[in-house]
Amino acid sequence: MKILVTGAAGFLGRRIIAALLGQSESPDTHVIAADLTECPIADPRVDRRVGAVEDESFMRAIVERDVDVVYHLAAVLSGQSETEFDVGMRVNVDGTRRLLEACRLAARPPRVVFSSTIAALGGTLPPIVPETQVVEPESSYGAAKAICELLVSEYSRRGFVDGISCRVPTVAIRPGAPNSALSSFVSGIVREPLAGVDAICPVPLDTRIWISSPDAATWNLVHAGHIATSSLGSRRTVNLPGLSVTPGEMLDSLERLAGGDVRARVRVEVDPRTARIVGTWPGAFDISRALRLGFTVDHDIDSVIRQFMTTA
Amino acid sequence: MKILVTGAAGFLGRRIIAALLGQSESPDTHVIAADLTECPIADPRVDRRVGAVEDESFMRAIVERDVDVVYHLAAVLSGQSETEFDVGMRVNVDGTRRLLEACRLAARPPRVVFSSTIAALGGTLPPIVPETQVVEPESSYGAAKAICELLVSEYSRRGFVDGISCRVPTVAIRPGAPNSALSSFVSGIVREPLAGVDAICPVPLDTRIWISSPDAATWNLVHAGHIATSSLGSRRTVNLPGLSVTPGEMLDSLERLAGGDVRARVRVEVDPRTARIVGTWPGAFDISRALRLGFTVDHDIDSVIRQFMTTA
Numbered sequence: 001m002k003i004l005v006t007g008a009a010g011f012l013g014r015r016i017i018a019a020l021l022g023q024s025e026s027p028d029t030h031v032i033a034a035d036l037t038e039c040p041i042a043d044p045r046v047d048r049r050v051g052a053v054e055d056e057s058f059m060r061a062i063v064e065r066d067v068d069v070v071y072h073l074a075a076v077l078s079g080q081s082e083t084e085f086d087v088g089m090r091v092n093v094d095g096t097r098r099l100l101e102a103c104r105l106a107a108r109p110p111r112v113v114f115s116s117t118i119a120a121l122g123g124t125l126p127p128i129v130p131e132t133q134v135v136e137p138e139s140s141y142g143a144a145k146a147i148c149e150l151l152v153s154e155y156s157r158r159g160f161v162d163g164i165s166c167r168v169p170t171v172a173i174r175p176g177a178p179n180s181a182l183s184s185f186v187s188g189i190v191r192e193p194l195a196g197v198d199a200i201c202p203v204p205l206d207t208r209i210w211i212s213s214p215d216a217a218t219w220n221l222v223h224a225g226h227i228a229t230s231s232l233g234s235r236r237t238v239n240l241p242g243l244s245v246t247p248g249e250m251l252d253s254l255e256r257l258a259g260g261d262v263r264a265r266v267r268v269e270v271d272p273r274t275a276r277i278v279g280t281w282p283g284a285f286d287i288s289r290a291l292r293l294g295f296t297v298d299h300d301i302d303s304v305i306r307q308f309m310t311t312a
Numbered sequence: 313m314k315i316l317v318t319g320a321a322g323f324l325g326r327r328i329i330a331a332l333l334g335q336s337e338s339p340d341t342h343v344i345a346a347d348l349t350e351c352p353i354a355d356p357r358v359d360r361r362v363g364a365v366e367d368e369s370f371m372r373a374i375v376e377r378d379v380d381v382v383y384h385l386a387a388v389l390s391g392q393s394e395t396e397f398d399v400g401m402r403v404n405v406d407g408t409r410r411l412l413e414a415c416r417l418a419a420r421p422p423r424v425v426f427s428s429t430i431a432a433l434g435g436t437l438p439p440i441v442p443e444t445q446v447v448e449p450e451s452s453y454g455a456a457k458a459i460c461e462l463l464v465s466e467y468s469r470r471g472f473v474d475g476i477s478c479r480v481p482t483v484a485i486r487p488g489a490p491n492s493a494l495s496s497f498v499s500g501i502v503r504e505p506l507a508g509v510d511a512i513c514p515v516p517l518d519t520r521i522w523i524s525s526p527d528a529a530t531w532n533l534v535h536a537g538h539i540a541t542s543s544l545g546s547r548r549t550v551n552l553p554g555l556s557v558t559p560g561e562m563l564d565s566l567e568r569l570a571g572g573d574v575r576a577r578v579r580v581e582v583d584p585r586t587a588r589i590v591g592t593w594p595g596a597f598d599i600s601r602a603l604r605l606g607f608t609v610d611h612d613i614d615s616v617i618r619q620f621m622t623t624a
Contacts, residue, residue, distance in 0.1 A: 085470060123546050132446045136465070136546060143466035147459050153448070154455035158397060234435050234448060 001029050002066050003225075004110075006053055006099065007073030008033035009040065011174055012115070015218040016071055017041050023222070034062045035074065053095030063102035069111045069225045070161075072099055078119060078141035079180040082277070085140050092144035100151055104160045112152060112163040113224040116237065118210055120146040120167060122280040129282040131239060131289050138280040139182075153236040156229070164224050164232065169212040169242030173308035182274050186211060189247060190254055190305055193265035202271035205248035208283025212242045212297075213304045220295045227293060241297035243304065244284035253301045257309065313341050314378050315537075316422075318365055318411065319385030320345035321352065323486055324427070327530040328383055329353050335534070346374045347386065365407030375414035381423045381537045382473075384411055390431060390453035391492040394589070397452055404456035412463055416472045424464060424475040425536040428549065430522055432458040432479060434592040441594040443551060443601050450592040451494075465548040468541070476536050476544065481524040481554030485620035494586050498523060501559060502566055502617055505577035514583035517560035520595025524554045524609075525616040532607045539605060553609035555616065556596035565613045569621065 003020060007013040017031055021043060033039035034049045041048075051058030053074045063070070074095060081088030096114070103110050121129060122138030137143040152163035174187040185202050186209055192199035212220070220240050232238070247268075255263040287297060298304050315332060319325045329343055333355060345351035346361045353360075363370030365386045375382070386407060393400030408426070415422050433441060434450030449455040464475035486499040497514050498521055504511035524532070532552050544550070559580075567575040599609065610616050 134444045134446050135462075137462070138469065138546065140466060140470070143462055143469075147462050150447075150449070150455055150459050150462070154452060157450065157455075158452070234450065 001026065002032070002064060002068050003030070004032045004034065004062055004064075004067050004070045005073065006034050006062075006071070007075065007115075008048070009035035009037045010073060011176070011214070012171065012218060012221065013071070013073050014039065014041060015214060016073070016221055017046065019218055019222050021045060032062055032064070034058075053099060054090050056098050059098040059102045060105070063099065063106060065105065065107050067103070067106050067110045069113070070099065070103065071113045071115070071221060071225065072096060073115045075115070076141075077179060077181040078117075078139055078277070079182050079184070081141035081144065082139055082182070088140050088144055092141070093147050096148040097151060100155045100161060103155070109159055109161050111225055111229075112161045113221055114148060114152045114163060114165040115221065116145045116149050116165040116167045117142060118167050118169055118239070118285075119281055120149060121282045125282050127284060129239070129285045131235065131286065139277050149237050156236050162229050163236055164227070164229060165237040166221060166224050167237065167239045168217055168221070169210045169240060171214055171217045172211045173305060174214065175308070182277055183209075185274070186247075186250075189266045190250060190308065193254065193262045194258060194309065197265065199266045201247050201266055201268045202274040203247065203278050204270060204275065205251070205268060206246050207275070207279060209245055209247070209278070210242040210281070210283055210285065211245055211304065212240060213307050215307055216241070216296055216298045223295060231293060238290055238293060238295070239285045239287065241287040241290045241295050242285065243298050243301060245301050249301055250305070253305050257302060257305055313338065313380050314344070314376060315342070315381045315383070316344045316346065316374055316376075316379050317383045317385065318346050318374075319387065319427075320360070321347035321349045322385060323488070323526070324483065324530060324533065325383070325385050326351065326353060327526060328385070328533055329358065331530055331534050333357060344374055344376065344379075365411060366402050368410055371410040371414045372417070375411065375418060377417065377419050379415075379418050379422045381425070382411065382415065383425045383427070383533060383537065384408060385427045387427070388453070389491060389493040390429075390451055390589070391494050391496070393453035393456065394451055394494070400452050400456055404453070405459050408460040409463055412467045412473060415467070421471055421474050423537055423541070424473045425533055426460060426464045426475060426477040427533065428457045428461050428477040428479045429454060430479050430481055430551070430597075431593050432461060433594045437594050439596060441551070441597045443547065443598065451589050461549050468548050474541050475548055476539070476541060477549040478533060478536050479549065479551045480529055480533070481522045481552060483526055483529045484523045485617060486526065487620070494589055495521070497586070498559075498562075501578045502562060502620065505566065505574045506570060506621065509577065511578045513559050513578055513580045514586040515559065515590050516582060516587065517563070517580055518558050519587070519591060520556055520558055521590070522554040522556055522593070522595055522597065523616065524552060525619050527619055528553070528608055528610045535607060543605060550602055550605060550607070551597045551599065553599040553602045553607050554597065555610050555613060557613050561613055562617070565617050569614060569617055
């Protein structure tokens, strides 16, 4: 079993690789871990490659002829995509197309799990977004990912790959430093106060946000590498399950689990640009199809925050 | 007023240019007519350029700094897109992106009228397709056009262009020879028998087809160059009005207007590939938004066929 992970040094990339190595008893599991920096996982089954997805020769090198599954996570995130339009298009659109083109050269059409985003959706949205919602992104990140969903679907229809696009909710709570995603604060308003650091919530406390714990997001992406894509019908895009929460509800949970002093370290200071774009993202989805496809969902916000407190 | 038309030597391109020259009293109207072959319209106000949309330097040359309106019609049609995937992607996706990139260099964001297609839609469709229908193309042509709709929308959101994507119905009745569109037969089953030539209908007679006469399609595309795009809201794509007809209804009309002998020259011989793809295209749309935006619609199938009989 040969598996390629792009964005392998990133938060989800590392977790997916760890999960793949952990769940497999077979010494035949071989992971090619590609990223701009070296993936930190040192394991004889992991072959670490350093390069950029925009680089056609790098893409051809990492997509080996006998690859079985590709997890394509490499991307420029939403904040940087908005400020650096051309970089976002080059990495998120052209990089994905290069990957799909390289996959056409494989011996068999590989499973491609494309990490898409709920930011593909925008415009006037119903309170519960159905699977058939028209795609009207209102950010450059969302637009690029929506274009790639169409590419994954078309390359699959042509039989070049066997693809599935997973719209990943905002993953929280992430450990470590803030990143360039506009949703970075969703982790920050829990992570920083727990570390004794003051934090700012840049959106109103009643903003609806669609989140997934790192464990659930990792499990679901790994699962997407295994499922029978025939069960997807002609719709190759899946809205992964998540929880619909507000920053206010997250802070209530934080107070329950860590006390009022910790919560008091967070103050609201609305940043109009962040609030405007985050406000266009859907706050809740109909997840019945995803559950039928065997994807999993977090129990509640307390369990999400507890997951961070016990593992970070 | 400087206007660029790509695909200017094509059927709709020539008609749009003729309409633009006819409706304008101003000697300041200047049309750059670009295509792979020279546009046949000889007029001092028309500047004819020969080149390919995939050619970046050609695109930069034809998108002059002071361009006001761009009609982007150049495309590889549905039949060729299906048999020559890479050519379709290069012309229909990369060519459109090159055009949009060239437009970023203009003095003011030009109006870009992008000629999209009802083939952007597919999957499970309701009998009357709403504007909010999720986009699930089932052809390479439709997929490429759907990707371009997202590009036009995103480049507009960023303020690089002021774009509108018009999903053009199957244009019938076209004069001349069959083309590489899978919908070519829709014109053929009327045009050929009227010329005393036998014709084949490659889809079942009760297949629902969404059509527009050449006059209505031309008028609507020209109109898209004039309307206030603020009236579009965040949705830059419009399903142009059309008529929902079946080949059977078209032949009934042909018989009414030209007699049973003419109709008898058409026989049904289903081609599975054509029937399969044409069968995924929507057969009827809710056109209330398009009518509110001032687009026009043909009266009935008799008037569509009569338009061909009196002008071809």
